[in-house]
Amino acid sequence: MKRYFQKINSVKGELNFAGDKSISHRAIFFSSMAEGKSSIENISLSEDVKSTQKIFSQLGVNFINDKNKLIVVGKGKRKFNAPNSFLDCGNSGTTARLLSGLLIAQNFPSELIGDESLSRRPMKRIIEPLTLMGGNIESVNSTLPIKIFPSNSLKAIEYTLPVASAQVKSAILIAGLHLSEKTKVIEKFITRDHTERMLGLPFNESENLKVISSSDKFYPTAKDYFIPGDISSAAFFIVLGLLTKNSELVIKDVSLNPTRTGFLDILKKMNADIKIENEKQSSNEPYGDIIVRSSDLINVSIDSSVIPNIIDEIPILSVAGIFAEGDFEIRNCEELRFKESDRINAICENLKLTGLEVEEFPDGFRVSGKFKNIQGSFNSFNDHRIAMAFSVLSMLIGNECTVEGIECVGISNPNFYEQIEAIIN
Structure with missing residues (x-):
């Protein structure tokens, strides 16, 4: 056109x-992961965020539109339903990368796909650290589609980001929410910090490095969100x-x-x-x-x-x-x-x-x-x-x-x- x-x-x-697209994605993630009812006010209307919501619907999360709020009935830790088909991320790199961190901790197999543009974008940057955590991931060219299988050996890691990427950081931190030991992500360059802000994750900064930690202590609980x-x-x-x-x-x-x-x-x-x-x-x-x-x-x-x-x-x-x-x-x-x-x-x-x-x-x-x-x-x-x-x-x-x-x-x-x-x- x-x-x-x-x-x-x-x-x-x-x-x-x-609502801000990055914050809206994460509000859906954390509300879906939490057990019980959350609400999201002023959610993004973008196609990317709709892709995230659609995938969580496939995983058994119930969404209810209530005037200007989205009510989310979350599933709780490791209680998502196994999907019946591919999980289509559309054009959303945020959806694909953050979801990979969540799915390596589930007890069912899944496969992420995307549109032509997203299928050209690099996924090696998340496959490598999530594999170090014990994730069982398959991809032919380190791009979508990627297949994720259940893992019995998920472990906490300490990982220095080789590229400045809030999506990679968030994927690792989300995976870390399923473990009792601390997973640590080390940033040499400051990136968007929505994940750590919204989850209240601890961090410290010294010598131009930022170290963010996650563990099951910070697994999300049901709450109400307003998205700027x-x-x-x-x-x-x-x-x-x-x-x-x-x-x-x-x-x-x-x-x-x-x-x-x-x-x-x-x-x-x-x-x-x-x-x-x-x-x-x-x-x-x-x-x-x-x-x-x-x-x-x-x-x-x-x-x-x-x-x-x-x-x-x-x-x-x-x-x-x-x-x-x-x-x-x-x-x-x-x-x-x-x-x-x-x-x-x-x-x-x-x-x-x-x-x-x-x-x-x-x-x-x-x-x-x-x-x-x-x-x-x-x-x-x-x-x-x-x-x-x-x-x-x-x-x-x-x-x-x-x-x-x-x-x-x-x-x-x-x-x-x-x-x-x-x-x-």
């Missing part, structure tokens, strides 16, 4: 976002508000987890007028309101240490960068090549269509120069974040730019275009 865009004049209004708005979805609107003249946008009750707000810090260094108000907490997760006003941005150097915490925002951050003063360059983000698309290549190929000078590196890219073509026909590469980033760019350029393949935005924010229509002038 192709969409045409006209140049917009300003952005004004107030937006609320459905998805800041990764909000990022596209934040940049649109900054780059459009005479604009002011208020985003209500959005996640302010410090491992997720790195792109806000970068934008502020770029001279963005962004303010935070009404800060609160739910399930150890901070959230509040973000106020955004039109700004003249200046490009800054982006330190490699923040890359893991802005990885999903790099497509839209690059849009901010090409309108900012000076060249935009980002490096040390080779992980982008292993997302729903090769995002480094997707960004570069689309930007080249505008006549900008684009230099692609193995681990990033540099953009300079001026627009020479303002009738871009952009490709989403079937990647929701590429589709949304270049929809924003199209609205800023105008002149009936198009984005092909916009239906993929439903992976994270099916309301994206309706929300755009609500705030543009």
